[in-house]
Amino acid sequence: MEDKYVIGIDFGTDSVRALVVNAVTGETAGTAVSEYPRWKSGLYCNAALSQFRQHPLDYTESMEASVKAALSGVPDKVRRSIKGIAVDTTGSTPVAVDRAGTPLALLPEFETNPNGMFILWKDHTANAEAEEINELAHRWETDYTQFVGGVYSSEWFWSKILRTLRIDERVREKAFSWVEHCDWISAELAGNTDPLSMKRSRCAAGHKALWHQDFDGLPSNAFFEELDPLLGGLRERLFEYTYTSDQSVGTIAPEWADRLGLPEDVVIGVGAFDAHMGAVGALAEPYALCKVIGTSTCDMLVAPNEEVGHLLIKGICGQVDGSIVPGMLGMEAGQSAFGDVYAWFAKLVIEPVKSLLGEEQAKVVADKLITHLAAEAALLPVSEKDLLAVDWLNGRRTPDANHTLKGALLGLNLATNGAAIFKALVEATAFGSKSIVERFKAEGVPVHEVIAIGGVSKKSPFVMQTLADVLNMPIKVAVSEQACALGAAMFASVASGIHQSLPQAQQAMSSGFDAVYHPRPDIVGIYDKLYDKYLKAGDFIEKEFLKESTFPLQIG
Numbered sequence: 001m002e003d004k005y006v007i008g009i010d011f012g013t014d015s016v017r018a019l020v021v022n023a024v025t026g027e028t029a030g031t032a033v034s035e036y037p038r039w040k041s042g043l044y045c046n047a048a049l050s051q052f053r054q055h056p057l058d059y060t061e062s063m064e065a066s067v068k069a070a071l072s073g074v075p076d077k078v079r080r081s082i083k084g085i086a087v088d089t090t091g092s093t094p095v096a097v098d099r100a101g102t103p104l105a106l107l108p109e110f111e112t113n114p115n116g117m118f119i120l121w122k123d124h125t126a127n128a129e130a131e132e133i134n135e136l137a138h139r140w141e142t143d144y145t146q147f148v149g150g151v152y153s154s155e156w157f158w159s160k161i162l163r164t165l166r167i168d169e170r171v172r173e174k175a176f177s178w179v180e181h182c183d184w185i186s187a188e189l190a191g192n193t194d195p196l197s198m199k200r201s202r203c204a205a206g207h208k209a210l211w212h213q214d215f216d217g218l219p220s221n222a223f224f225e226e227l228d229p230l231l232g233g234l235r236e237r238l239f240e241y242t243y244t245s246d247q248s249v250g251t252i253a254p255e256w257a258d259r260l261g262l263p264e265d266v267v268i269g270v271g272a273f274d275a276h277m278g279a280v281g282a283l284a285e286p287y288a289l290c291k292v293i294g295t296s297t298c299d300m301l302v303a304p305n306e307e308v309g310h311l312l313i314k315g316i317c318g319q320v321d322g323s324i325v326p327g328m329l330g331m332e333a334g335q336s337a338f339g340d341v342y343a344w345f346a347k348l349v350i351e352p353v354k355s356l357l358g359e360e361q362a363k364v365v366a367d368k369l370i371t372h373l374a375a376e377a378a379l380l381p382v383s384e385k386d387l388l389a390v391d392w393l394n395g396r397r398t399p400d401a402n403h404t405l406k407g408a409l410l411g412l413n414l415a416t417n418g419a420a421i422f423k424a425l426v427e428a429t430a431f432g433s434k435s436i437v438e439r440f441k442a443e444g445v446p447v448h449e450v451i452a453i454g455g456v457s458k459k460s461p462f463v464m465q466t467l468a469d470v471l472n473m474p475i476k477v478a479v480s481e482q483a484c485a486l487g488a489a490m491f492a493s494v495a496s497g498i499h500q501s502l503p504q505a506q507q508a509m510s511s512g513f514d515a516v517y518h519p520r521p522d523i524v525g526i527y528d529k530l531y532d533k534y535l536k537a538g539d540f541i542e543k544e545f546l547k548e549s550t551f552p553l554q555i556g
């Protein structure tokens with residue numbers, strides 16, 4: 001087959017990565033990363049309030065920069081052979097748009113208003129609204145949370161919309177509709193951002209917006225009106241149909257072909273969430289748990305509809321037909337903070353250094369700190385009497401979403417040093433992972449193997465070994481540094497007709513696996529005991545320690 005190329009674009013929390021791939025051989029022709037400038041300087045965010053917003057210009061500018069940089073070294077012949085682009089993004093990361101589908105922050109009167117920007121997945125300002133949605137859904141004639149694990153989260157679409165409409169009159173007046181990041185970028189690239197006709201991702205709609213075939217689309221207008229009259233009528237300005245990512249949204253808009261220096265017939269695929277496309281890029285087979293391990297984790301599982309489609313799996317972030325692989329049931333779970341737990345501890349150490357010795361000296365320490373702590377922690381013996389941590393520093397995503405929960409450290413004494421704390425934090429993140437695996441199993445979904453992708457899986461052998469020991473399962477790490485972008489590229493190759501099906505694209509373009517971490521038999525038993533203590537500590541936090549708190553809890 002003549003060489004044909006595609007581009008996968010992966011919008012992460014901090015940066016966007018572009019990957020130019022030969023769709024026939026899977027070879028990478030070019031790649032580049034670009035950070036979001038406004039986000040990097042902390043604009044529009046307030047961690048103490050758990051408010052995390054991203055400006056649409058951060059996305060478009062960084063996308064342009066990364067695609068151009070990825071293409072800068074490739075021969076002209078390759079550039080002319082690019083046939084398709086697909087994007088993945090974080091989610092639920094919705095934005096209010098006007099009638100034309102323009103995010104409000106792109107209008108002069110909203111350009112600095114955080115409520116007119118994308119509300120990043122990890123923004124937890126809508127805890128109270130999530131609780132209201134749960135309360136109503138559980139007593140409504142149809143429990144609309146049944147396909148999202150029985151708990152609606154403050155990280156998701158409707159919680160964020162409801163909160164924003166309540167608190168910002170100007171946004172309320174101007175917002176015609178709401179769009180997920182993965183849908184808006186794809187629509188923007190294809191030059192049709194009309195909220196009523198843009199193609200919406202099955203993945204985003206099913207996992208975060210309560211869309212399901214059995215509901216004839218989104219929950220009823222009566223449900224939303226009962227929740228709050230402010231939501232009345234919005235359903236009609238959203239969407240009824242959804243699309244899997246093997247479909248196309250259209251051909252690249254001339255403006256974007258020009259900006260990116262691409263042919264005018266490039267096909268744009270339907271977008272999806274990063275972790276979902278990551279599982280595709282990592283070649284996750286049915287019943288392989290694919291853990292995307294970075295700031296947070298997303299734990300993805302694919303299974304044939306006919307085998308598990310009848311189950312209602314409690315406490316996960318959704319089960320959606322075609323959300324990962326078209327034609328299969330896609331399931332999502334995850335942890336709200338994973339690498340972020342280590343980043344928190346590193347920041348705790350670095351902040352005083354910065355104040356006392358200045359930015360430059362602090363940077364020297366910061367660059368080496370996590371690796372140093374991991375090396376020290378790896379030397380410590382593992383015992384069931386060790387310091388214990390609970391990983392809910394950013395709440396708990398699964399099992400059973402609850403973003404008001406807090407983390408903990410138990411067992412400090414005067415000998416406890418930084419390495420011991422770091423070790424306990426790493427173990428806590430691994431225990432959080434184990435509770436997800438246990439939940440899948442308890443709900444009748446077997447987990448046959450574990451695959452890891454994402455920054456932490458590449459950066460930290462210590463974390464990966466601990467995870468294998470705690471899970472008592474081998475973990476395969478995918479070769480690709482950019483499995484999400486690679487998954488997007490695979491989808492682009494199907495949407496643009498290079499490959500006839502996703503499995504065909506995966507076979508041609510997969511990068512395979514390199515490291516495999518095997519559980520150490522002498523440690524596994526100790527971790528089983530520590531895991532029991534972790535469950536008890538979590539129970540105490542949830543049922544006793546936070547019992548008296550009024551809702552919503554103060555974050556920070």
Ligand SMILES: Nc1ncnc2c1ncn2[C@@H]1O[C@H](COP(=O)(O)OP(=O)(O)O)[C@@H](O)[C@H]1O
Binds near residue numbers: 013293296342370460
């Ligand atoms: N050496 C390391 N060991 C463990 N975790 C690390 C290390 N270096 C960075 N991290 C963590 O990796 C996370 C970022 O993961 P990455 O996958 O690169 O980004 P993203 O989640 O934005 O896609 C951060 O939370 C950081 O704390």
Ligand SMILES: O=C(CO)[C@H](O)[C@H](O)COP(=O)(O)O
Binds near residue numbers: 013089092274297298
């Ligand atoms: O929940 C998600 C997908 O369903 C988020 O997109 C994901 O957690 C973002 O994480 P990261 O920054 O590690 O890519």
